[in-house]
Amino acid sequence: MVAPNGARRRKSDHAALPIASWELAATAAECHRLGAHRLHMHVRDQDGCHSLDAGLYREALAAVGAAAPGMGIQITTESAGIFDVAAQLACLESLRPSAASVSVREMARDRDLARRAYAVAAEAGTEVQHILYTPDCVAQLTRWYQDGTVPEDMRDAILVLGQYASGLEARPDMLPAFLAEIAPLELNWTLCAFGGAEHACLLAAIEAGGQVRIGFENSLGAQGAPPWVDNAASVAAFIEAAAARGHRLAPLDTDLRASS
Structure with missing residues (x-):
């Protein structure tokens, strides 16, 4: 999965950061040709700020x-x-998307609305990917499976290494402890990693049996190296690095959830 822009970075951070719809489309097409299966989409308003506007x-x-x-x-x-x-909740109700990432930590701010949000997603057939930042998020998701707030079959999650706000850089050695935390839940998991060690973290995820999310939302370049020219350059370099370790890119028609 490619995460080409995120909620916070701007053109001042990298000229090739896709903001407008046509830029997102061009980035998606290029990365898809390289073998990326999915796009993680953020949209921006006229001022370039993060938006949940359905239109x-x-x-x-x-x-x-x-x-x-x-x-x-x-x-x-x-x-x-x-x-x-x-x-x-309004975003999910209005769009009823095929797939959406939903932060457990953010949903926990209002348990009643959270229950409604997960119910709306279930009714719409939305594939929910739970965003998990910390052990507290895992504990919250566990409680929600137990009390029925989250349907039992919503078992997809993305594990986040590093922190954008604090500047904490992700490291591959952070992954084993996170995997131990989620092990009882038997999740289909994906990894994203903030910072210059993004590719190293994602390679560790592949070798641990997970899926990966890559892109300018998480890193603009490798540690100690110039920034990637664009998202596609990062994707291409990662695929090459994975191939050098003996990994093969799944065909684009592969159901990754079924194979994870």
Whole structure:
């Protein structure tokens, strides 16, 4: 999965950061040609700020769908310190997307609305990927499986190494403890990693049996090296590094959830 922009970075951080719908579409098409299965989508308002606006999402979804037919698209409901749970719920209700990332930590701000959000996703057939940052997130998700807030079959998660806000850089040696925390839940897991060791962390994830999310949302370049020219350059370099370790890229028609 490619995460090409995120909620916070701007063109001032990297000129090739895709913001407009047509830029997202071009990035998606290029990365899909390289073998990326899915796009993790953030949209921005006219001022370039993170948005959960359904109209902006529909525009971007249409553009990416036309440019990269067959590529899966996952929207985000991330608050980024801007939106409350009601706004996140409204986004899911309005769009009823095929896939969405949903932060357990953010949903926990309003348990009643969280229950509604997961119910809406279940009714719409939305593939929910739980965002897990810390052991507290894992504990919360565990309680929600037990009390029925989260349906039992919503077993996809993305593990986050490193912290954008604090500048904590991800390291591969952070992964084993996280995997031990989630082991009882038997999740289909994906990894994303903030910082210059992104590729090293993602290689560790592959070798541990996980899926990976890569892109400018998490890292603009390798540690001690110039920034990647664009998202596609990062994807290409990672695929090459994985191949050098004997890993093969799954065909684009592979159901990765079934194979994880």
